[in-house]
Amino acid sequence: MGINSDVEVYLCSVHLIPTGEPGVCSECGRELVGCHPGDPDDPCRRPLMDQHGRILTRAPLWWLRYSVTDLAKRFQPKD
Numbered sequence: 001m002g003i004n005s006d007v008e009v010y011l012c013s014v015h016l017i018p019t020g021e022p023g024v025c026s027e028c029g030r031e032l033v034g035c036h037p038g039d040p041d042d043p044c045r046r047p048l049m050d051q052h053g054r055i056l057t058r059a060p061l062w063w064l065r066y067s068v069t070d071l072a073k074r075f076q077p078k079d
């Protein structure tokens, strides 16, 4: 557990505009999604990779857990 482990940000799933408060996106009105991005060295900050180390997405794993939950579970790193 690091100092930032309970930091929560709120993002629009389309525009990815971060805010510190829950609410709706100022661009499109979608409800913002609350996320825990983890500490700077947390593996969940890395992009999604397959077993050969090929990068599958540019988005980090913490975001994929919120936006494409089922896909992220398939590539969950073993702790």
Ligand SMILES: [Zn+2]
Pocket (backbone or CB within 6 Å): 012, 013, 014, 015, 016, 025, 026, 027, 028, 029, 030
């Ligand atoms: Zn939006």
